[in-house]
Amino acid sequence: MVNLRELRYSLIDVIMQTDDTKKLRHAYNKLTQGDLVNPEHGQSTRDKPRTIDLKHQVDLQIIRSQQNISPLSFDEIAKMNQNEEWDQSLEELLASID
Structure with missing residues (x-):
């Protein structure tokens, strides 16, 4: 099983070897627009909250x-x-x- 770090480096290698602008734009749009589905939860990454509320004076x-x-x-x-x-x-x- 490939760990997250290895997967990231492999993805970077594939991106650096790709000369097709159309493919790179498509991959960029997929990664940045939240169109990817989180396989663990079956939901779009766009559904995840990007911020959290900080509480002060918590008991x-x-x-x-x-x-x-x-x-x-x-x-x-x-x-x-x-x-x-x-x-x-x-x-x-x-x-x-x-």
Whole structure:
């Protein structure tokens, strides 16, 4: 699978090797006019918002509620890790942090 960076460089190479003005104009229009469809969402790139609203003086509780997540309790974490084997003692782990 080609990553985004490789795809961009490949596209630049193809553009630089193209001598047909008509093809280049067509490709430019497709890329700049939002006619391309986002394959992940099946919608035009033109539908995406280009700006975001910045909020001032946002409350931490509001942010947490909008993220729709809840913190894990110690008991939940202990339950998830009860079968884990540790290669080092707690003292060794704490010493490695220093």
